[in-house]
Every structure is written in C-alpha cells, then in structure tokens.
Amino acid sequence: MHNNEQYVVGVDLGGTKIAAALFNAKGEILNRERMETAHARTAEEVVQRMIDMIRSVSLDHPLSGVGLASPGAVNSKDGIVLHGTNLPEWTNVPLKKWMGEALGVPVQVVNDANAAAWGEYVRGAGKGSEHMVYVTFSTGIGAGIVLDGKLLLGTTSFAGELGHNIIEPGGPACSCGNNGCLEVFASGTAIKDAAVELMQGRTSAIAELAAAQNEAVSAKHVFEAYRQKDAVAAEVVNRAIHYMALGLANAVHTFNPDRIVVGGGVSKAGDSLFPALRAQTEQLVMKPYRGTYEIVPAGLKDDVGLIGAAALFQTV
Numbered sequence: 001m002h003n004n005e006q007y008v009v010g011v012d013l014g015g016t017k018i019a020a021a022l023f024n025a026k027g028e029i030l031n032r033e034r035m036e037t038a039h040a041r042t043a044e045e046v047v048q049r050m051i052d053m054i055r056s057v058s059l060d061h062p063l064s065g066v067g068l069a070s071p072g073a074v075n076s077k078d079g080i081v082l083h084g085t086n087l088p089e090w091t092n093v094p095l096k097k098w099m100g101e102a103l104g105v106p107v108q109v110v111n112d113a114n115a116a117a118w119g120e121y122v123r124g125a126g127k128g129s130e131h132m133v134y135v136t137f138s139t140g141i142g143a144g145i146v147l148d149g150k151l152l153l154g155t156t157s158f159a160g161e162l163g164h165n166i167i168e169p170g171g172p173a174c175s176c177g178n179n180g181c182l183e184v185f186a187s188g189t190a191i192k193d194a195a196v197e198l199m200q201g202r203t204s205a206i207a208e209l210a211a212a213q214n215e216a217v218s219a220k221h222v223f224e225a226y227r228q229k230d231a232v233a234a235e236v237v238n239r240a241i242h243y244m245a246l247g248l249a250n251a252v253h254t255f256n257p258d259r260i261v262v263g264g265g266v267s268k269a270g271d272s273l274f275p276a277l278r279a280q281t282e283q284l285v286m287k288p289y290r291g292t293y294e295i296v297p298a299g300l301k302d303d304v305g306l307i308g309a310a311a312l313f314q315t316v
Ligand SMILES: [Zn+2]
Pocket: 163, 164, 174, 175, 176, 177, 178, 181, 183
C-alpha cells in the first residue's frame, strides 16, 4: 500500500503551540498540523492531544519512529522532560514511555537546541560536516554539538550549553543564576537591552525603525540601523560580535569542529554579522585551529525543530 518507505513523525513542542509533521525517507514533509496548548492544563492533557495529533498527521502511514523536540531540560536517554521552561506544569514527564506505549512505535526526545543542531547536520547547513557546532543566537543562546557524526549528549543530556559559558566573571546576572554568561552579552535579548540602554539621551535610527514598523525595539532593528551606519547600533553590534566571537573561539578550542552553524534571529543579519564574526573568531583561536573550520549561517528556517526531531530516526 505504502511500499517499503520509512515514515517518521517529527514533533516540535513549543510553549504555546505544538507542530507535528509527517516525513518520508527523503526528509520531505508530506503533511503537517499545528495546535495551541494554552488551554491544556496538565502534562497528561497535552500528551494526549499530541498522541491524537500524531495519529491524525500520519495519515495511516506505518511509522518507524516519532521524534520530539522539547524546550527545557530533557533526559534524552530515558526520554523524560525534566523541566519544561515554557511549560511550567512539566516536571519529570516520561514522554518516551507514555507516547511509546500509546503509539506502539519507538520515540526519541531531545531538547530543542539539540533537535535544531541535528536538523542542520542532517538536512541543513551542517550537511557534509563531521564535527559540527550549532549555535543559535535568539532570545537566549542555544547550542548543540555533533562530533564524529553523533549528537553529543553527555551524562545527563545537558552537553553543549555554550550560552552559559562564563566569559566575564562578576558580569551582569544571567537567568541561570550565574554572572557574566555569554548569553547576557550576545543573545538577541542582550543586543536589544544594550541598544535600549545606549539610546537614552541620544537619537538613533534604531528607535525610528522600530517606531516606523510599529514594533518594540529588537535585535532586528539594531542590525537594520547598523547597516544605515547608526552610531548607537555600531557600538551595540560591535560589542555583541566581540562576545559572540569569544563564545565561538571557546567552542573551537573545546570541540575542534570543521563547521560552526549559526542560527537564530540574530543570524539573519547576514553580511552585517558574518564577515566580522569570522575574522574576530579566527583572531581569537590559537594558530593550529586557524583555517580548520568555517562559520556559516543556518540553512533551515522555522521547521528546523520538526526536521531535526524527525531526523533522529533518519540516517545521514
Ligand atoms: Zn547563564
């Protein structure tokens, strides 16, 4: 009926929405669904709705697996969401067990940054790489590491939290409880905060661009203003790139990747970001590392979590 092709469902579990898609062996999306979770109160309710959604989205295709990307802390070995950052009710939710039993197919669960990293590695800008570091600069900083073609998880599946590398002891407070983490200097939120602070008492294209678009100031406006040679934006962007390069240089020294894939909203800055980021990272790494890696923008867009979750069951 459906020949011998392998079908997989990928699920991206967000704070307010859940997306699911049916993939064929080539990684093509054959069907997709989305639902809001705002009114589902308990983890059990959300899981039941996800199970229904997976059955519906699969269109009766036989599944070889269901891959899930979840925000927050995930124990991937046992498939347990330990603590869902955007899902406050979620503590120690045994997703793999519940969903595996209900659906009768293998289930794998990874956190969203690892799913995105794996998606880029298998289907995106990491294709052809063997040792890849993926970093997303968005609201926060997420990261995932692939070494020798394998997703690096670590003892408790928390490996690769580059955003919480402490790069300035005694620096500004981070949401994690420490001070001076990379995230407080180089995330999209950090870029926005720095712009808001530096704009006080000065005129800047940043505020004008945000107002013209009827939006609150964000990193996007900072990079737009930077392209217009705005002085405040230049200060903010140069500082952010300095810290991003520090973070990437630490990653080069730690993991010796052949490729660094940069994703997240900030990576959309394109030529306002990448040439300077490459040059500064290259200056910071020790000589033997120079020229051994490339820094490239992410290749997948909004579906990266879905694609990565499904690719947990697909070979490269
Ligand atoms: Zn931190």
